[in-house]
Amino acid sequence: MYYAHSKEGVDEAQWQLLIDHLTRTAEYARKFAEDAGLADWAYLVALFHDLGKFSQEFQARLRGKRIKVDHSTAGAKELLSLLKNTPYEPIGYLLAYCITGHHAGLLNYGDATDLPGEGTLVARLKTDVCDYQAYQDFLQVDFSTLPKTLSIRPQKQSLGFSLAFWTRMLYSALVDADFQETQEYMLGKQPRGLYEPIPELCKKLNLYLQRFNHPVSLIDQKRTETLQSCLQKAQMPRGFFKLTVPTGGGKTLSSLAFALNHASQHNLKRLIYIIPYTTIIEQNAQIFKEIFGDQNVLEHHCHFDWEELKQRQNDEEEQTNSLYKKLKLAAENWDIPIVVTTNVQFFESLFANRSSLCRKLHNLAKSVLIFDEAQMLPREYLKPALAAVWELVVNYGASAVFCTATQPEIERFLPQPEPIVELAPDPQALFHFYKRVEVKNLGSLTDEELVDRLQQNEQVLCIVNTRRHASGLHQLLEGEGNYHLSTLMCPVHRKEKLFEIRNRLQEGKTCRVVATTVMEAGVDLDFPVGYRALSGLDSINQAAGRVNRNMQKKMSELYVFEPKSGLVKRTPRFISQVVEITRQVFRIYGDRLISIEAIAAYFDQLYSLQDPQIFDYKGILRCFEDVNGKFEFETAARLFRVIEDPTVSILIPYNKEARALIEELKNAPYPLTILRKLQPYTVSIYRSEFERLSTKGVMIRILDTYPLLDPQVFQDYYHPEVGLLVPEAVEGEGLFF
Numbered sequence: 001m002y003y004a005h006s007k008e009g010v011d012e013a014q015w016q017l018l019i020d021h022l023t024r025t026a027e028y029a030r031k032f033a034e035d036a037g038l039a040d041w042a043y044l045v046a047l048f049h050d051l052g053k054f055s056q057e058f059q060a061r062l063r064g065k066r067i068k069v070d071h072s073t074a075g076a077k078e079l080l081s082l083l084k085n086t087p088y089e090p091i092g093y094l095l096a097y098c099i100t101g102h103h104a105g106l107l108n109y110g111d112a113t114d115l116p117g118e119g120t121l122v123a124r125l126k127t128d129v130c131d132y133q134a135y136q137d138f139l140q141v142d143f144s145t146l147p148k149t150l151s152i153r154p155q156k157q158s159l160g161f162s163l164a165f166w167t168r169m170l171y172s173a174l175v176d177a178d179f180q181e182t183q184e185y186m187l188g189k190q191p192r193g194l195y196e197p198i199p200e201l202c203k204k205l206n207l208y209l210q211r212f213n214h215p216v217s218l219i220d221q222k223r224t225e226t227l228q229s230c231l232q233k234a235q236m237p238r239g240f241f242k243l244t245v246p247t248g249g250g251k252t253l254s255s256l257a258f259a260l261n262h263a264s265q266h267n268l269k270r271l272i273y274i275i276p277y278t279t280i281i282e283q284n285a286q287i288f289k290e291i292f293g294d295q296n297v298l299e300h301h302c303h304f305d306w307e308e309l310k311q312r313q314n315d316e317e318e319q320t321n322s323l324y325k326k327l328k329l330a331a332e333n334w335d336i337p338i339v340v341t342t343n344v345q346f347f348e349s350l351f352a353n354r355s356s357l358c359r360k361l362h363n364l365a366k367s368v369l370i371f372d373e374a375q376m377l378p379r380e381y382l383k384p385a386l387a388a389v390w391e392l393v394v395n396y397g398a399s400a401v402f403c404t405a406t407q408p409e410i411e412r413f414l415p416q417p418e419p420i421v422e423l424a425p426d427p428q429a430l431f432h433f434y435k436r437v438e439v440k441n442l443g444s445l446t447d448e449e450l451v452d453r454l455q456q457n458e459q460v461l462c463i464v465n466t467r468r469h470a471s472g473l474h475q476l477l478e479g480e481g482n483y484h485l486s487t488l489m490c491p492v493h494r495k496e497k498l499f500e501i502r503n504r505l506q507e508g509k510t511c512r513v514v515a516t517t518v519m520e521a522g523v524d525l526d527f528p529v530g531y532r533a534l535s536g537l538d539s540i541n542q543a544a545g546r547v548n549r550n551m552q553k554k555m556s557e558l559y560v561f562e563p564k565s566g567l568v569k570r571t572p573r574f575i576s577q578v579v580e581i582t583r584q585v586f587r588i589y590g591d592r593l594i595s596i597e598a599i600a601a602y603f604d605q606l607y608s609l610q611d612p613q614i615f616d617y618k619g620i621l622r623c624f625e626d627v628n629g630k631f632e633f634e635t636a637a638r639l640f641r642v643i644e645d646p647t648v649s650i651l652i653p654y655n656k657e658a659r660a661l662i663e664e665l666k667n668a669p670y671p672l673t674i675l676r677k678l679q680p681y682t683v684s685i686y687r688s689e690f691e692r693l694s695t696k697g698v699m700i701r702i703l704d705t706y707p708l709l710d711p712q713v714f715q716d717y718y719h720p721e722v723g724l725l726v727p728e729a730v731e732g733e734g735l736f737f
Helices: 018-033 040-049 056-062 074-083 090-102 121-126 134-137 159-187 198-212 218-232 249-267 278-292 304-314 323-333 345-349 379-395 429-433 447-455 468-474 491-506 537-544 574-592 598-607 613-618 634-637 655-664 671-681 689-695 711-717
Strands: 001-003 240-244 271-273 297-300 340-344 366-373 400-404 421-423 437-446 459-463 480-483 511-515 529-533 556-564 647-649 681-687 699-702 704-711
Touching: 001 018, 001 056, 001 159, 001 304, 001 655, 018 040, 018 159, 040 090, 040 159, 040 421, 056 671, 074 090, 074 121, 090 121, 090 159, 090 198, 090 689, 159 323, 159 379, 198 218, 198 278, 218 429, 240 249, 249 271, 249 278, 249 366, 249 400, 271 278, 271 345, 278 297, 278 340, 297 323, 340 345, 345 379, 345 655, 366 379, 437 447, 437 574, 447 459, 447 468, 447 511, 447 529, 447 556, 459 711, 468 511, 480 491, 491 511, 491 671, 529 537, 529 671, 537 556, 537 598, 574 598, 647 655, 647 689, 655 671, 655 699, 671 681, 681 689, 689 699, 704 711
Parallel strands: 240 400, 240 421, 271 340, 271 366, 297 340, 366 400, 437 556, 459 511, 459 529, 480 511, 529 556, 647 704
Antiparallel strands: 647 681, 699 704
16 A cells, blocks of 8 residues: 555554545646646646655655655656656756646756755756656556646746746646545545635626715716726726826726626636735725625735634634634635735746746736836846746736836836737826826025925925935924824834824814825825925825815915935935936926826836846846756746845834834744734834934843844834934945835
């Protein structure tokens, strides 16, 4: 008898038979790969993935013998041998990546000099494995049923990338099938699926949208026009779309209406909302949950509070008590109708090599991908990121929607030209209608001149480019109702201040806010006038979205100025570049700075001036350029990091809850669980800033790892208005991006 898995406390006769595991995993893999068009290939690799378990050595290990057995290489070697001198021989190495990596992750190919034991595909295939030939008594494989060609349209300039992506999708179906089948044996049937189908959710949404059928105000009429345009165009064939709508134009519901009706029309399986800011994620996810119910929406980002959901469910009846488990399982592979996630989670998963991160990829086939705030797509990875999106749309049945008020030139970065359909009825007319802010250029302003202007307004917003500048300006303001917001304040602190600010604005009280770019998106506040330090046009447009947001006035002003300040010592090259381009666009378009033409001109100059290498500055595409399948999956995964983290996160003993969690962390057997709860009480600063704080002797390390601001000096180094106080450097400063 050959077994796949043992179970503690269970008699050997009840262990899982290996042939059962292989055939059940193969059936799951075939099902999971259907939408990607890889069903037969997935069935094949799943049948072979654990072939090494047909060895006496592995069976002895199951029975308790302490030996190391490589069971993942045998199937790859056997498939390569069987496919040799057949039409499928070129595909053999693609299948080998999947089988050898189903535990350790997709490997680099390596080269002929690699020796057994080195971590490459070549080295693994040179490794001696235990005799597994007993498999022939259990498995009979008919290769004649396999497709004669790969059903993909490869990128003209990069056949290698298309083949590598095909391998990723196959790998995803395999590892998800292996995880789920093993999980079912070990833990029993799990509460997966059982979601409402897309057509039912579409009916719910369309019923909800009926409330907008008879708009009264002009702004509601215009929002309804955009909504109806999106509903009408939902019938269009799958492909690339964009929704160009100014702030306040109803972009969220309009994009949702298109996506869900489009999915229902074309039998697509899910909606994936990809958003750069967690604040927007939380807002959108809440709207979706209200419409569709919590059980149909997965909010997947690093700040989501799983423990709070678990605790909330503990007080409810058993039927809903499974919600935590269902959503936790859905987070593993996104087998849920609606996913709301971040740019980081989405794109890093597309280029990951670890099985746990890749499980979700096959579920991106036949999905609608909605990229909110599309101008925030990762600039340094635009080429590989959009090459992957192109693959999902062209070869795996997805549709992609790029939503923003400042639409970048997506076409420029697709691997080959594709039509991108505009969903808005008339973007230029929308910009004209929603124009509620005039942008005026003040030229250079000293801090004293700027503060004098701010003091003349009872309610005003000022956004600058650096934390140091924001803090310094706040200190110069006099009187009550002055606020500062930056990432030097922990999220809970910022949330409290935003609540105060919102109330003061609504009550007509004095409210002057000086902030960094933390205020530019995902913050629903409405100021009568605003000031913005000169930056990129997309940032200026975001700042304008916080001014006269609800159109209470016919027209308001956003004053753009160039800081003439001792608080701004130097400007990074990229910021200097976007500032210069904005100056040029300002000279041409003047008060029409927030318009379709000006935005197009800005991005055209920005992308034309920059070295093309900056859009793939780590050479991710080079990892997949070999047409013979010599790929570097592991290298690409290591290099592809949407957020390069030059910062250190410091725990802040901000309040009683934070201090209690910090005490719990000191003795936690599983610290990551507590650290997730502490995320709202952290501040990230640059390493040089951390070192300056450390020299003051105000840092404590918990478990010798996690930095904590010493509670004994909390009052001295954490200001109730400004947040963490970092000693100044001799020169230079950190910027908040």
